[in-house]
Amino acid sequence: MKTTAKILNGLLILFLLVSCEKDELESTDPNLLNSANSEASENFNNGMIKSYSSDVVIQWNELLSQSIDNRLPQPAEVKIYVMVTLAMHDALNNVVPKYETYALDNSEVDASDITKKNIHTIADAAVSKAARDMMAQVFPPSTATADALLNSILSNIEDSDLKTRGIAIGQEATAAILQKRSGDFPLAFAGYPLYTEPGEYRSDFMPWAMANPPVWPANAVYAPNLGSLTPFGIESGDQFRDQAPFPLNSADYIKDYNEVKMLGCTSCPARTEEQTEIGAFYIENTSSFNNRVARALIVQKKLDGWEAARLIGLIEMSQMDSYIASFDGKYHFNLWRPITAVRLGDSDGIDETTGDASWTPTFTTPPTPEYPSTHSYNGGAAAAVFRAYFNTDHCDLDLISPYNLPGTTRHLSSFSQMARDNALSRIYIGYHFRNAIVVGERQGGELGKYVFENNLREIKKLK
Template sequence: MKTTFKILGVLLLLVSMGSCEKDDMESLDPNLSNSADIKGVPNFNNGMINSYSNEVVLQWNEFLSQTIDDQMPLPAESKIYAMVTLAMHDALNNVVPKYETYALDNSGVDASDITKKNIHAIADAAVSQAARDMIAQLVSGATAAADARLNEVLASIEDSDLKTRGISIGKAATAAILAKRADDFPLRFVTYTGGTAPGVYRANYQPFINLAYAPNMGELTPFGIRSSDQFRDEAPYPLNSSEYVADYKEVKSLGCDACPLRTEEQTEIGAFWIESNASSMNRLARTLIEERKLDGWEAARLIGLVEMAVIDAYIASFEGKAFYKFWRPVTAIRAGDSDGVDATVGDENWTSSFFTPPTAEFPSTHAYAGGAAAAVFKSFFRSDHVNLDVISPYSLPGVERHLSSFSQMAYETAISRIYIGYHFRHSVVVGERQGRELGEYVFDNNLRELKKVL
């Protein structure tokens, strides 16, 4: 089963066709120039929070990546990313309340004794304890390494009441999130056969014969949106429609193993973006945090919002998959001569470039999550523009792709699923659009800056 997990872990991701915006990229929080008091913190914009570096936040974020990337099915990975990064965010915002929290209430926090001189002691302890505790709870076999990393951080902090308070805050942040997610069910492979009618998803392709992964994931309580069906608004094309026939022919000619019509660029895009969304978007966030010198509070908020959007994109897309139960291209093309549509010429030996994930087809989860993450990045930085070379170490090591916009990232993530034979075009277009709407909603309604108290 571990082999199967790692196969799936290298498999299921996202997509998009976004629009470019013309925005400037100056101050992230323009209202911070207003001097005011928050929860006992004199002169909120006195530079105290800005003086806290992103170092420990990024260290734990990278530790998480090294611990779970490419080790499990992508939905499970995305949920762990969300819970660990939100624990760090909540811990910081119970040291000094700057942003709304996910689970641990910070309305009564008194931070009047926090200064530029001591903020690192309490904040580093809080972040580290929260990350360690959540990783130990969620990742089997990771406790010893997480303990060693925690001890290293705590040993660098002089013993004090603030250090002790930081440890208590970190423990409370993890406990609050675990309590909030106490009703979550495990994500796992289940026996699944599916239907037999044309167009209906069926688990009849190698190596996942009669198996599906977490077909009930859409029933999980979302992290930042109202409901898993909040953005569901469009169905797959009917099999007898000209649109479906066009999508069928496209993926048949571009998504097969060693397709002669697929260009080198298309082949590269397909393999490059096959990696987990939670992992690739986490790495992109870390790069931007370092490049734009975000402080620790901004860093934790950005990563928390991105991973919240990704996990909700998984939940929402899986709700759509369960609702429509549309078949994958590998099944559709092999059954093309018996689907009742004369224009879809079948090929019983057709195979996709990689093992098709054991989930229904519509909408594309990869496209959904790519669109959601791009929307968060665009909203956070108030611009679509970016100038970065990015890598995909687990999928296509040694290859770089240049990004000039977050929309380009979302588009490539989405379109890649056609080039590896996982999805029809309609699935990735709808998935990216719904993901963009989800990402905008997550940003607008979660982890917002607290209002100043005048």
């Protein structure tokens, strides 16, 4: 009997313990349960997203690159890049919300029926439709090739409700961005006042200054209003504008003047072979160059589709905003280019700046004021985004020049090195004084950091 009683008592105690545990579990704070469920859902979504490769994102990026690289004025090219890449990013993040979007809200997206087995169906359709529709809108000459790639990708996806939903998401992503940017004005050549004081930009000294309607009028500059365009990731065009260029009678300006005069002309004997190569290597448009770097890193680091779209979106956002910010500074300070400064060096009122009326830069100088250097601004911004994204300044890339130095390879060991060489190139081709590249690279770095920290962030970090 005693043994039986002990067993019964033990069972009773066990029953009570289990009952208590059950009661405690059932009475758990709903917020804690929701938090646990949310974490489990987030982990599931992360695993599912990781299963989606970057292949289709890269296919569209490569087609975009083939369509526009170095065929347009630099600001016009990067405007196309940022519109298309953000459309792909927003489309993916309306399939499964992982990051903030640029235009198409994803706060109410229900991704409960998306799995590892079907994520490619809806995501491939969404990315492809978004990219195709945006390319057709912002660069109509690319429509035929974009249609061909879209049809090829969609033909390999079995018809289903998810495929249809993906196509609709792609359309919505493009429409939302176009609506958000509906107030944008076109970027074009425009007539410019003919300034005559030493240090002021002189459009009549620029090789582009000839009248050639309707592309550009006499004494033209490019996009003098670009600094007032609504940015993509920063607050305003003048957000990072700070110091003015050196006064012409300062020792700093005189030093910069003599440096570019000695290193930036077509036949400057003081320029080394290495400097000549750097100048030509980085002459291409920064949006296409940094896009190519991003694509190489996506493959090297094996980024998934969501990560790839976000990286390229941030890079091109930083590139477009760098044009806006640097052009704000250019037309605010209105400093003359080296080609004007050197040719008028004997009439600038400064004894230490000996002029040379035949001095010619290595490449044709762009038709915009000098300070700050846009190229340096863009390089600094891209380096800052890459550093923040990968949480390191180190990289290990071999880049091949596809344009001015076909087949020439330069090795990059850090993003800072890339930004610095990119900036120095503008001295070696006679486009800029050193102060313009130093300030441009610094301000660009500040801009890139701001873009990364305030745009397309991982959603869980916002809670």
